[in-house]
Amino acid sequence: MKIGVIADDFTGASDIALTLAEAGMAVSQFIGVPEGAADAALDAGVVALKSRTAPVAEAIAQSLAACDWLLAQGCAQIIFKVCSTFDSTPEGNIGPVLDALADRLGAEGVITCPAFPENGRSVYMGHLFVGDVPLNESGMQNHPLTPMTDSDLRRVLAAQSSRPVGHVAALTVMAGAEAIRAALPREGHVIVDAIRDADLMEIGKAAKGAALLCGGSGIALGLPANFGHSPATPAWEPVKGPGVVLSGSCSRATRGQVARYKALAPHREISAAEAVKGEVTTEELADWVLAQEVPPLVYSSADPEVVKAAQEIFGKGVAAEAIEQLFSDLAATLAARGVARIVVAGGETSGAAVQGVQARALRIGMRLAAGVPAVRVEGDRPLAMALKSGNFGGPDFFSEALALLAGEA
Structure with missing residues (x-):
């Protein structure tokens, strides 16, 4: 494997698996951390956890176990896949899990971007928008388990993480991969703006060689090309029946x-x-x-x-x-x-x-x-x-x- 994904829920796992498959990678989604080795022909593996609303210690343990298994399969890059609406309360586990993964991988300046423009998710000036409204006005403020009452991802992540949280603004992203790379901090995490798929492609280029990234499925758009893959349509054999x-x-x-x-x-x-x-x-x-x-x-x-x-x-x-x-x-x-x-x-x-x-x-x-x-x-x-x-x-x-x-x- 080249890319390994740790997803905090099952739908998010299949979401990013599709992104990688359409970018030309051979992908399987695993339910929980597998016990044995994966097929050597796979380019990417997505480990689907059910950790989004799990207690912090449990989420960290599951995520580190998934990380270790993916590394054992040869993965050169790990993605922590979270919801494109960054579902998590101030007491949530995104920050603690991201900190633990960064410590395990020795990663600094970790790019975090849940944008997915095709589905109406964008990050601008550090704030997450759903369509044309801020996250906290999108209906997510009423989520029964993870109510999102703040659209500023810098504040949301800083409330959970022990590491500093920086920001790369949209104008820098639009200047391209080299500008993004130059703007990344030397430590902690960094919220990176993205309002177009083209922005995510440049973020992908900037992330070449990065040990760890965090985001929604859009974060994977530009990554397979770094490993020599080109877009393709996944095959499907129809299933009939009730x-x-x-x-x-x-x-x-x-x-x-x-x-x-x-x-x-x-x-x-x-x-x-x-x-x-x-x-x-x-x-x-x-x-x-x-x-x-x-x-x-x-x-x-x-x-x-x-x-x-x-x-x-x-x-x-x-x-x-x-x-x-x-x-x-x-x-x-x-x-x-x-x-x-x-x-x-x-x-x-x-x-x-x-x-x-x-x-x-x-x-x-x-x-x-x-x-x-x-x-x-x-x-x-x-x-x-x-x-x-x-x-x-x-x-x-x-x-x-x-x-x-x-x-x-």
């Missing part, structure tokens, strides 16, 4: 996608109370899903006010864990009973579903939407999945993804 949509994300985009798909297909909402109290069973839900002629929707994507009310009644962790466990068990049951296409919305929900079907590695396929590849679970049974971050995809993503997985679009 399908289902599982949605646990409460983002604005996903709630819109849920509303659109409800008009087309059977749907079943799962409330926090039902999940916590065990008022709905996995077998009952699986029977209902398999009885539908059109791939149905099972969702818990509620408005922020509903989520907040459930948290006040049951506790923040209790409600989330109960819903995740239900989705995990449901995915396992449906896969065992022949469902061959599973579209999942939400990072935590995707992690639960992937763990439920006991996937160990995912083969990266074609693009379903910006940042969302088709993935095939490696194993004996045909099982295709789409793992979507909350805010990704267009209004009709669910129906489009199901069709694309089956080769029908």
Whole structure:
């Protein structure tokens, strides 16, 4: 391997895996830290962790274990993949994990940039924007687990890190790779502006030889060329068979996608109370899903006010864990009973579903939407999945993804 990625959730892992695959690299996504050696033919490996909301010590331990495994596979460059909305509270783990990785790799002046212009994420003057609004006005301020109330990434990262946090401004980035490289500090971390894909390509050139980077999937756009790779279209073998949509994300985009798909297909909402109290069973839900002629929707994507009310009644962790466990068990049951296409919305929900079907590695396929590849679970049974971050995809993503997985679009 040449490039190794440590991703703090499952959808982010498949997102950056697609970026690397479309840049011409042979890529596999691993679920957790593998026990054995990887295929020597791989150019890049993405280790998907479920550490975004994990306690700091646990997130550090998992990330260092992933780093050590990737280094053992020969990786010359490590990327710490975080969400393009930099999901983390002041007590979060992005800073501590980045510090630990930098210490392990002896890295200084670590470039940090979660920009992904194609999906409306840009960094300007150190502030993260979603579309044309600051992060803290984008709806992310209402996230049930990682509310983002400050768009200034310098302040966000400095509140978590023991290292100094610098900044490379957009005008310097636009001057090109040499200017970026000259502006990088000799120590600590540095937020680098990016408002165009061209900026990320220059950042990639500037990062040639860097031991460590941090960012969203866009941070990988310019890196494969440093290793001699050229853009290519990942291959995909269609998967036919029954399908289902599982949605646990409460983002604005996903709630819109849920509303659109409800008009087309059977749907079943799962409330926090039902999940916590065990008022709905996995077998009952699986029977209902398999009885539908059109791939149905099972969702818990509620408005922020509903989520907040459930948290006040049951506790923040209790409600989330109960819903995740239900989705995990449901995915396992449906896969065992022949469902061959599973579209999942939400990072935590995707992690639960992937763990439920006991996937160990995912083969990266074609693009379903910006940042969302088709993935095939490696194993004996045909099982295709789409793992979507909350805010990704267009209004009709669910129906489009199901069709694309089956080769029908």
